[in-house]
Amino acid sequence: MTHVLTSNILEMRNLTVKVSGKKILNKVDLEIPEGEVHVLFGPNGSGKSSLLMTILGIPSYKVVEGSILFKGKDVTHMPINERVKLGMSVAFQNPPVIRGVKLGGILEHLAANKKRIDTLMEKVKFPQEFLERDINLGFSGGEVKKSEIIQILAQDSDFVMLDEPDSGVDVENLQIIGNIINSMLSEKSALLITHQGHILRYVNADKAHVLVNNSIVCSGEPLNILTQILNEGYGWCMKCPKAMKMQQRQEINPRH
Amino acid sequence: MPKSYEDAAKARDKPAALGPDIDVSKFSSNPKVWNFCPITLLPEDVLKRAYEVGIVADDQSRSGSFFQLDHSVTSKAVQKMFEGKVEIMSTSEAIEKYDWMKDYWWTAVKVDADKYTSLAELKQNQGYFIRIFENQKVTLPLQACLFVSTDNISQNVHNVIIAEPGSEAQLITGCTTHPTVNSGLHIGVSEFFVKKDAKLTFTMIHNWVPGFHVRPRSAAIIEDNGVFVSNFLCFKPVKSLQMYPVAYCRGVNSRVSFNSILYGTKDSYIDTGAKVVLQNEGTRGEIIARTIATDNAQIYARGFLQGEHDLSKAHLECRGLLLSSKASIYAVPELLAKAQGSELSHEAAVGKIAEEQVQYLMARGFTEDEATALIVRGFMDISIFGLPKNLENEIRRMVDITATKTL
Numbered sequence: 001m002t003h004v005l006t007s008n009i010l011e012m013r014n015l016t017v018k019v020s021g022k023k024i025l026n027k028v029d030l031e032i033p034e035g036e037v038h039v040l041f042g043p044n045g046s047g048k049s050s051l052l053m054t055i056l057g058i059p060s061y062k063v064v065e066g067s068i069l070f071k072g073k074d075v076t077h078m079p080i081n082e083r084v085k086l087g088m089s090v091a092f093q094n095p096p097v098i099r100g101v102k103l104g105g106i107l108e109h110l111a112a113n114k115k116r117i118d119t120l121m122e123k124v125k126f127p128q129e130f131l132e133r134d135i136n137l138g139f140s141g142g143e144v145k146k147s148e149i150i151q152i153l154a155q156d157s158d159f160v161m162l163d164e165p166d167s168g169v170d171v172e173n174l175q176i177i178g179n180i181i182n183s184m185l186s187e188k189s190a191l192l193i194t195h196q197g198h199i200l201r202y203v204n205a206d207k208a209h210v211l212v213n214n215s216i217v218c219s220g221e222p223l224n225i226l227t228q229i230l231n232e233g234y235g236w237c238m239k240c241p242k243a244m245k246m247q248q249r250q251e252i253n254p255r256h
Numbered sequence: 257m258p259k260s261y262e263d264a265a266k267a268r269d270k271p272a273a274l275g276p277d278i279d280v281s282k283f284s285s286n287p288k289v290w291n292f293c294p295i296t297l298l299p300e301d302v303l304k305r306a307y308e309v310g311i312v313a314d315d316q317s318r319s320g321s322f323f324q325l326d327h328s329v330t331s332k333a334v335q336k337m338f339e340g341k342v343e344i345m346s347t348s349e350a351i352e353k354y355d356w357m358k359d360y361w362w363t364a365v366k367v368d369a370d371k372y373t374s375l376a377e378l379k380q381n382q383g384y385f386i387r388i389f390e391n392q393k394v395t396l397p398l399q400a401c402l403f404v405s406t407d408n409i410s411q412n413v414h415n416v417i418i419a420e421p422g423s424e425a426q427l428i429t430g431c432t433t434h435p436t437v438n439s440g441l442h443i444g445v446s447e448f449f450v451k452k453d454a455k456l457t458f459t460m461i462h463n464w465v466p467g468f469h470v471r472p473r474s475a476a477i478i479e480d481n482g483v484f485v486s487n488f489l490c491f492k493p494v495k496s497l498q499m500y501p502v503a504y505c506r507g508v509n510s511r512v513s514f515n516s517i518l519y520g521t522k523d524s525y526i527d528t529g530a531k532v533v534l535q536n537e538g539t540r541g542e543i544i545a546r547t548i549a550t551d552n553a554q555i556y557a558r559g560f561l562q563g564e565h566d567l568s569k570a571h572l573e574c575r576g577l578l579l580s581s582k583a584s585i586y587a588v589p590e591l592l593a594k595a596q597g598s599e600l601s602h603e604a605a606v607g608k609i610a611e612e613q614v615q616y617l618m619a620r621g622f623t624e625d626e627a628t629a630l631i632v633r634g635f636m637d638i639s640i641f642g643l644p645k646n647l648e649n650e651i652r653r654m655v656d657i658t659a660t661k662t663l
Contacts, residue, residue, distance in 0.1 A: 059615075080615060081618045081619075081622060084618070098613045100631075100637030100640075101631060101634035155620065
C-alpha cells in the first residue's frame with residue numbers, strides 16, 4: 001500500500017497508564033500516519049486492548065504520564081464521545097449486552113438513513129432480524145463481530161480501531177469480515193489487534209508493533225513479524241535489543 | 257343487608273398487610289357530578305390526560321369504551337361492529353341486570369381483606385363490568401378510564417371482567433388525575449374471570465400525582481386452557497401505591513403472565529408485586545418485573561409463586577435499576593412449593609447502570625446523558641412481554657409519551 005500523506009493521525013508520546021493503581025501501559029510511543037493501517041501483536045495480558053481503551057478514553061484507564069494526540073489535537077483527557085466526534089471508532093472484542101437497546105436503534109443514530117442501514121446489513125450478510133434484537137444478547141462470536149463491523153461502517157470515521165475482529169469467527173465469516181475490513185480500511189487509518197494474525201490474510205497492513213509487558217518492544221513489517229511470532233513465539237520479540245533495554249528499565253523502575 | 261356488606265363493615269379499620277396505612281376518613285365523598293356524554297365531548301384537558309394512559313377519544317380504534325370521572329360514569333359504549341360480542345356497563349347496572357352477578361361479586365377478592373376492600377364495598381363508586389361473550393374474538397382493544405378530577409376525593413371502584421369460554425380480548429385500563437388534583441385516594445377492586453379456552457390481556461396504565469394514594473385490589477380466576485396476561489405500567493410520581501394482585505390457575509393448562517414496568521420518581525412509595533397460584537395440571541405462571549428508582553423513590557418489587565400441583569411450572573424475573581443513591585429497590589421473590597413436581601424458579605438483579613454499557617454507547621457517539629437515557633428506555637422495553645403486535649405498538653406509544661416527559 002502506498003501513501004502520499006505523511007502527517008500523523010495518532011501519536012502517543014511516552015504514555016503510561018494505570019487502572020486501579022496498577023500500571024498497564026509503560027512509556028508507550030506510537031505514531032500512526034494518516035492513511036496507514038497498523039497492527040498490534042502481543043501475548044495475552046500484554047496490554048493490547050488496554051491501549052485501545054486508552055485511545056478511546058475509557059475513564060478507568062488513567063493516563064499518569066505522556067499524551068495522546070489525535071489529528072494534532074491533545075485528546076488525553078477528552079471524554080469518549082468527544083474523541084468519537086473528532087473521528088475515531090472502535091470495534092470491540094467483547095462488547096456488553098444492553099437489554100432493550102436494539103442494534104437497529106444504534107445504527108439509526110449512526111447512519112440516520114434506513115436505506116444505508118439495509119445496504120450495510122446486506123454487505124455484511126447480516127440478517128435484517130438482528131436490527132430488532134437487543135444488542136449482543138444471545139449473539140454468537142461471529143454475530144458479535146459482524147454487529148461491531150456494521151456499526152463502525154455506519155460510523156464511517158477516519159480512524160478505526162479493531163480489537164481482534166478475527167477471534168471466534170469461522171472460516172466462512174472470516175473471509176466476509178476480512179474482505180469488508182480490507183475494503184473499509186483502504187480509505188482510512190487504523191489500528192488493528194490480532195492474536196493469531198488470521199485477518200492479515202485479507203487486510204493489507206503497513207506496519208506492525210509488538211506489545212510485551214505493557215511496552216512496545218518491536219515495530220516493523222507486519223508479515224515478517226507475524227511469521228517470526230508464529231515460528232518462535234513472543235520469546236523471539238524479547239530477544240531483540242530494544243526489548244531487552246525495556247526489560248532492564250523496568251527492573252530498575254519496577255511496576256507498582 | 258348483603259353478607260358482603262356485613263363482612264366489609266367488620267374490616268372497616270383493618271390495615272393492609274403491606275404499605276403505609278392511610279386515614280381514609282380524610283378524603284371527601286362529594287366530588288363534582290359529571291353528565292353522561294360521548295368521550296369526544298369531554299373537556300380537552302381531561303382527554304389529554306386520558307390519552308397519556310392509553311385512552312383515546314377516537315372510537316374507531318377501540319371495540320368498546322367505559323369512562324368514569326370521579327363517581328360519575330360518563331360513557332359506556334360498544335362499537336357497532338362489536339355489538340353482540342362484548343357488553344360494557346357499570347357494575348351497579350350489571351348487579352341490577354343479572355342475578356348471577358352474585359356468583360362473581362367478591363368471589364376472587366375478599367371483601368374483608370383490608371380497610372380498602374371494605375371501603376370499596378361500603379362506599380362503592382361505580383366501576384366497570386365487561387363481559388366478552390362465548391367464542392367471540394374482540395379484535396380491537398377495549399378501553400376503560402378511571403379518572404379523578406376533584407381534589408382530595410376517594411374514588412372507590414369495583415370492576416368485574418368476565419371472558420366467557422373461548423373468547424379473546426384485550427383491555428386497556430387507564431387511571432389518572434386532572435392536572436388540578438393534588439391529593440386523593442383511588443381504590444380499584446378488579447375481579448377477573450377467564451373461562452375455559454378464553455384469553456384476556458389486561459393492560460393497566462397509571463399516571464398519578466405526588467400527593468395521591470392508590471390501592472388496587474385485584475384477583476383473577478383462570479379455568480381450563482385459559483390465558484390471562486396482566487401488564488402494569490406506572491411512570492409518574494405517587495404518594496403511595498400498594499398492590500399485590502393474585503391469579504389462581506384453577507383449570508388444567510391454565511396460564512398467567514404478570515408483566516410490569518415501574519418508574520419511581522420523587523418521593524414515591526411503591527409496593528407492588530404479583531402472586532401466582534398453580535392449582536392444576538399443566539398450569540404455568542410467569543412474573544416479569546422491571547423497576548427503576550430515582551430521586552428518593554422507594555420501591556418494593558414482590559413476587560410470589562405457589563405450586564400446588566405436581567405438573568405445574570412458574571418463573572419470576574425481577575430486574576431493578578437504581579438511578580439515585582437516595583432511592584431504593586427491595587426485591588422480594590418468594591417461592592412456595594406444596595407439590596413435589598412443581599417447578600418454581602426466580603432470578604432477581606438490582607443495581608445501577610453498568611458503566612461499560614454507557615461507555616459502549618458513548619463510543620458510538622452518544623453523549624453520557626443520551627447513553628443513560630437510551631439504556632433506561634431499553635430497560636423499559638415492552639417487547640419482553642410478548643404482546644400482540646397491535647397492543648405492543650399501542651403501549652410503546654404510551655411508554656414513549658410518558659418516558660419522554662420523565663427522562
